[in-house]
Amino acid sequence: MHPFKYHRPSNVNDAVQLAAKGVDHKLLAGGQSLVQAMKLRLASPSDIIDLSEVPDLAGIKVSGSEVSVGAMTRHRAVANSAEVRKAIPALAALAAQIGDRQVRAMGTLGGALAHNDPAADYPAAVLGLGATIVTNKRKIAADDFFKGLYETALAQGELITAVTFPVPRRAAYMKFKNQASRFAIVGVFVAETPGGVRVAVTGAGSCAFRQKDMEKALSAKFSPDSVAGVKQSASGLNTDLHASAEYRAHLVTVMAKRAVEAALK
Ligand SMILES: Cc1cc2nc3c(=O)[nH]c(=O)nc-3n(C[C@H](O)[C@H](O)[C@H](O)COP(=O)(O)OP(=O)(O)OC[C@H]3O[C@@H](n4cnc5c(N)ncnc54)[C@H](O)[C@@H]3O)c2cc1C
CATH class of the missing domain: 3.30.43.10 (Uridine Diphospho-n-acetylenolpyruvylglucosamine Reductase, domain 2)
Incomplete structure (x- = not known):
């Protein structure tokens, strides 16, 4: 060092x-x-x-329609928050699945988003819920934030202060995890929001992305069968020692179906 x-x-x-x-x-x-x-x-x-x-950067605020999480809020705090569990149970459940106890005790929402690891869990929730990333300079819509492998819309020196998550009607996250690190080989976040259905995929590509064909199918009918027949193309997906692009593509459909089933429970 x-x-x-x-x-x-x-x-x-x-x-x-x-x-x-x-x-x-x-x-x-x-x-x-x-x-x-x-x-x-x-x-x-x-x-x-x-x-x-910096005390202003940590903490959780819940209003009727929004959950605001400070950038320095540790994963453990989100996982254990009674308010988050009530307003957006899928977000608390996602935080509870990150890494292990030690990682959850130290890792932060802001760090996870700024780092933008292709297998990180939070980007799926941020994109799937249509959250807003608040920085010291501006507000960035989730759709404009994730730019590529470890690349975001943040400028040099720009600091994430908080993330605002709209409360969905229902949502769920399912991941096929790497057994060692627990990072997502593929994770899918499905949400039915007041603005429409959103499906976000992590672990499969260079960064989190929306699965628009599944969003269309679920908008017509929010049911596991609606996504079961929607195939994800393997083109451009990650291949590594954990999984081929084709296997990841297959997992997108499987995880999406399970996420819809979970959201309906
Ligand atoms: C063993 C292990 C297992 C893990 N498993 C998982 C997993 O299963 N799922 C998962 O999603 N993640 C996992 N992680 C990642 C972990 O959860 C952290 O979220 C991630 O490593 C970021 O760490 P951090 O918050 O400590 O940020 P840091 O490491 O301190 O910072 C990361 C980057 O973000 C920048 N940064 C930090 N805060 C801000 C801010 N507020 N504004 C702008 N830039 C900022 C830093 O400059 C740096 O470039 C794992 C990590 C480890 C070590």
């Missing part, structure tokens, strides 16, 4: 000002991805800006 300067700001303004000072400055949330990248020398920031002492 290269030497770096360590900063611990106590408010968002100071964090943003520090982050704007250099292209090699990196925000630190729970360190679950960043520290590994630094150890492997895939990232060599000159300055680390630790967000753990």
